[in-house]
Amino acid sequence: MDSVGVLHDSLKEKFKDLDDKFEYYFNLMYAVYSFPNIILPFLGGILITRYGSTYIYFFFGLLILIGQIIFSLGIFEDSIINVLMGRFIFGLGGECFGLPQNSMIVKWFPKSNLGLPLGISLSGGRIASVLNDLITPLLASVSF
Numbered sequence: 001m002d003s004v005g006v007l008h009d010s011l012k013e014k015f016k017d018l019d020d021k022f023e024y025y026f027n028l029m030y031a032v033y034s035f036p037n038i039i040l041p042f043l044g045g046i047l048i049t050r051y052g053s054t055y056i057y058f059f060f061g062l063l064i065l066i067g068q069i070i071f072s073l074g075i076f077e078d079s080i081i082n083v084l085m086g087r088f089i090f091g092l093g094g095e096c097f098g099l100p101q102n103s104m105i106v107k108w109f110p111k112s113n114l115g116l117p118l119g120i121s122l123s124g125g126r127i128a129s130v131l132n133d134l135i136t137p138l139l140a141s142v143s144f
Helices: 004-014 016-038 040-051 053-076 080-094 098-108 117-140
Strands: none
Touching: 016 040, 016 053, 016 080, 040 053, 040 098, 053 080, 053 098, 098 117
């Protein structure tokens, strides 16, 4: 999850030339992230079965990285189109990233002891969200 409040305020300042259209584009950022995830988890499961968890984990991670790079470049270039394109590509990998992770956990750990590794995996993601909420305001206040 994003630090929505900080992200909203920072982007509103950055894209002040959009005026009354900013709210539309801000919400569209979340829609283009979520849109691919209507069907992609189904396809992700098929891809894991066909190509294996490790390759698909790398693939979805690469999509996340590429999407974030495009998003960041869009911010620096003041290009809302690049921001939206980055969010879309980020969304292609974002929600599916957990599928191969869980598949690997099920494969590596005995079925009777899955609770702890799945819990640790989920906690790791939540820790990252908390760190994002703490660090994003600091980064947003730094001007380059």
